[in-house]
Amino acid sequence: MLQKLTRRDFNKLLLSGVAGSALGLFGKSNTAFASTKRVVVIGGGFGGAAAAKYLRKLDPSIAVTLVEPKAIFYTCPFSNWVLGGLKTMEDIAHTYTVLKNKYQINIVSDVVTSIDVTKGTVKLKSGNVLSYDRLVVSPGIDFKWDSIGGYSESVANSKMPHSWHAGPQTILLHKQLLGMRDGGNVFICPPANPFRCPPGPYERASLIAYYLKEHKPKSKIIIFDAKENFSKQELFKKGWERLYPGMIEWRSSAMGGKVSRVDAGAMTVTTEFGVEKGDVINVIPAQKAGKIAFDAGLTDATGWCPINPVSFESTIHPGIHVIGDASFAGAMPKSGFAASSQGKVAAAAIVRLFQGKVPAAPSLVNTCYSLLAPKYGISVAGVYKLTVEGIVEIKEAGGLTPINADDDQLREEALFAEGWYKNISLDTWG
Numbered sequence: 174m175l176q177k178l179t180r181r182d183f184n185k186l187l188l189s190g191v192a193g194s195a196l197g198l199f200g201k202s203n204t205a206f207a208s209t210k211r212v213v214v215i216g217g218g219f220g221g222a223a224a225a226k227y228l229r230k231l232d233p234s235i236a237v238t239l240v241e242p243k244a245i246f247y248t249c250p251f252s253n254w255v256l257g258g259l260k261t262m263e264d265i266a267h268t269y270t271v272l273k274n275k276y277q278i279n280i281v282s283d284v285v286t287s288i289d290v291t292k293g294t295v296k297l298k299s300g301n302v303l304s305y306d307r308l309v310v311s312p313g314i315d316f317k318w319d320s321i322g323g324y325s326e327s328v329a330n331s332k333m334p335h336s337w338h339a340g341p342q343t344i345l346l347h348k349q350l351l352g353m354r355d356g357g358n359v360f361i362c363p364p365a366n367p368f369r370c371p372p373g374p375y376e377r378a379s380l381i382a383y384y385l386k387e388h389k390p391k392s393k394i395i396i397f398d399a400k401e402n403f404s405k406q407e408l409f410k411k412g413w414e415r416l417y418p419g420m421i422e423w424r425s426s427a428m429g430g431k432v433s434r435v436d437a438g439a440m441t442v443t444t445e446f447g448v449e450k451g452d453v454i455n456v457i458p459a460q461k462a463g464k465i466a467f468d469a470g471l472t473d474a475t476g477w478c479p480i481n482p483v484s485f486e487s488t489i490h491p492g493i494h495v496i497g498d499a500s501f502a503g504a505m506p507k508s509g510f511a512a513s514s515q516g517k518v519a520a521a522a523i524v525r526l527f528q529g530k531v532p533a534a535p536s537l538v539n540t541c542y543s544l545l546a547p548k549y550g551i552s553v554a555g556v557y558k559l560t561v562e563g564i565v566e567i568k569e570a571g572g573l574t575p576i577n578a579d580d581d582q583l584r585e586e587a588l589f590a591e592g593w594y595k596n597i598s599l600d601t602w603g
């Protein structure tokens with residue numbers, strides 16, 4: 174749970190000086206971090222790349238180094254479209270060339286293996302060490318491999334891909350779908366909350382159904398869910414009835430959906446209702462913050478990183494800002510859109526902290542589009558504000574696609590989804 178702020182703490186956070194906000198609440202002096210302006214960013218995904226770019230846009234005197242091992246970043250958003258045959262891997266590939274050349278960000282192709290919070294340094298796999306005045310950590314998620322018996326990284330890389338990191342995992346699941354017989358069973362096994370992209374498994378079911386309906390119409394998809402309900406549930410179910418009648422079956426945890434064990438040799442899943450055999454099995458394990466956040470002691474008992482919601486500065490280690498999926502951001506979902514919003518908030522806060530000013534209270538937004546078929550889109554939008562409870566959703570703002578949306582509206586939502594992807598890609602890596 175997010176550390177609950179008292180009203181007094183909250184007022185202090187918003188109104189007092191830097192010393193008042195960062196020191197009063199979290200105890201440790203920031204003066205060591207305010208003397209120079211070097212920021213190291215760990216991770217070049219939606220959160221990290223946005224933070225790095227916006228730091229340079231907001232204050233070009235800040236030296237920004239972005240550490241990311243991948244030369245090409247494949248986005249999870251639209252990777253379900255690849256599975257449905259609507260996009261290619263090239264369509265979801267991004268490089269760091271513009272960030273390097275146009276925004277003069279020092280791109281280091283490496284992995285951070287440790288963070289020395291006392292010295293203000295990070296150590297890289299290559300053995301090099303980088304010093305920072307402020308650090309941004311955006312490593313995304315890691316998997317709880319032991320959450321399902323019989324599942325492991327090697328099973329994921331060979332027989333039962335999770336495809337919850339885009340790239341080789343997307344290609345593996347796509348190949349399995351292409352190779353499957355007509356009449357085969359595809360199992361999708363989503364985890365309990367919280368996890369990256371709450372509507373993602375259900376968009377995946379939709380777009381795999383789109384492919385199967387066209388090419389292998391006797392096949393079936395069964396969603397073995399560890400939950401009792403899911404994001405945009407009524408909209409998805411209505412769409413499935415219209416587009417793919419009888420093809421997608423959703424089993425909640427109470428209906429025998431919770432998978433306790435898999436057998437990669439036999440291609441089976443075990444639930445409390447018995448053992449079932451699938452042809453393609455997509456296991457999405459339970460999740461936690463990316464490994465480096467754990468190793469650096471930035472996580473709490475929840476497995477995620479508690480943060481000050483004004484600046485996304487860690488409440489455990491001052492001077493380090495944790496954004497994106499790895500952070501615990503109250504009511505905000507773990508999405509690329511949210512990570513990007515948080516990257517910008519952290520960048521603006523860092524600029525103000527370097528100037529000796531109080532970070533401004535942020536306004537945060539998120540929209541998640543899901544595609545059910547090429548001309549059938551749905552969305553959920555949220556606007557968030559800061560209260561004494563942390564980051565909460567403003568109920569009267571945002572909302573869902575209406576359940577009775579007509580075909581024109583659904584077609585428009587599909588177009589908005591394309592527009593959203595183009596814009597956020599340009600905003601992040603372009």
Ligand SMILES: Cc1cc2nc3c(=O)[nH]c(=O)nc-3n(C[C@H](O)[C@H](O)[C@H](O)COP(=O)(O)OP(=O)(O)OC[C@H]3O[C@@H](n4cnc5c(N)ncnc54)[C@H](O)[C@@H]3O)c2cc1C
Pocket residue numbers: 215216217218219220221240241242243246248249250251252253283284285286311312313314336337338369370373463464465496497498499507508509510511512540541542
């Ligand atoms: C199938 C699917 C569909 C999705 N669709 C959507 C969507 O439509 N809209 C949406 O908003 N979101 C969507 N998401 C969610 C979105 O992908 C994530 O929420 C987003 O990527 C989180 O950004 P991040 O910066 O926290 O992590 P990431 O984008 O995963 O970036 C983390 C980066 O950190 C790097 N890294 C990790 N550890 C280290 C280290 N030690 N040193 C250096 N680098 C490191 C990794 O290589 C990686 O590149 C989807 C997710 C999935 C799985």
